[in-house]
Amino acid sequence: MPHKHDPFFPPPGHDHRSCASEAIAAAETICQDRGSRLTALRQRVLEAIWEGHRPLGAYDILARLNRNGGRNAPMAVYRALDFLMDHGLVHRLASRNAFIGCRHPGDDHSAQFLICDSCGSVAELASDDVHKTIGRAAAKKGFAVTSETVEITGHCPNCNPS
Amino acid sequence: MPHKHDPFFPPPGHDHRSCASEAIAAAETICQDRGSRLTALRQRVLEAIWEGHRPLGAYDILARLNRNGGRNAPMAVYRALDFLMDHGLVHRLASRNAFIGCRHPGDDHSAQFLICDSCGSVAELASDDVHKTIGRAAAKKGFAVTSETVEITGHCPNCNPS
DNA sequence: ATAATAATGTGATGTTATAACAATTCAATG
């Protein structure tokens, strides 16, 4: 298990091939479990997303799909992204209109995203403490939470070596 | 001081005129303090936003500006919104691509938004607890926070009378 | 083989936001 304890923000030189291949493998498992099909198109979209740890816009993904003469339309990408999000394989960052691969798919997690202003990397926090604190604060105001968008910008440890 | 203790989610029948006029008055004060000009255009945009407690898209605001034969362009609205956001009078909801009036301008607050799925109302939480919890969770991962986007959906007390 | 369902192809369109440059208004100064 080479990457089970990857650093939270993988440093510039890390062996990214493993990140990507692990993500694809996990996706295959999850789709099988759910009786869904990880088609070639969907897999190519997922692979494009996993080219790095930075979020990609839908049209960035499209450009990668069509790099070698492909003729896909935006709709194809959005449909694949919807599928991947339904399966918890990809998240959308509302503050960026961009998409990022999920680092712990399968887990039923509440996600908070840490977005580095400097290198653009995104890490996925799954802090139950944050989740619960939000729930409590909302409840105090009589508000019953159904979903949370938490996106934090700042400087990651690779860019902020303090 | 008629509205200093407005309910967090103002109920359907509340005297909204006061909400709006208080917001405009506060805006005038803040602009004076900062030596900025709350021009007619900017004020009209702010008034449009304060027609209610639901977020409005930029083009919704534009439609209101142009209701009576106006000929404003989108750019005018976006520029006014930029000004109002710079002055802490308006917030943008990233998850909705929409804008909402700030309920406590002037205060230096970290904002979290509660968005009702049912009636569309938005309330602005300013929970220091949430803010600090996020900061701690991020710090544990070596991440230094500079900004936070926290947008929660669910059911407000007016729609969820439990 | 067939029929039902799922997935993809395709073109048009809708929605949100910004770029670039011109014209106007405002406010400070001599």
Added chain:
DNA sequence: CATTGAATTGTTATAACATCACATTATTAT
């Protein structure tokens, strides 16, 4: 008051993000 520099607004075009609607193809179950 006239001038001038800065701020604001006007205007046109375009970029960036996302969905609709309908046709076609592929997959699966029977």
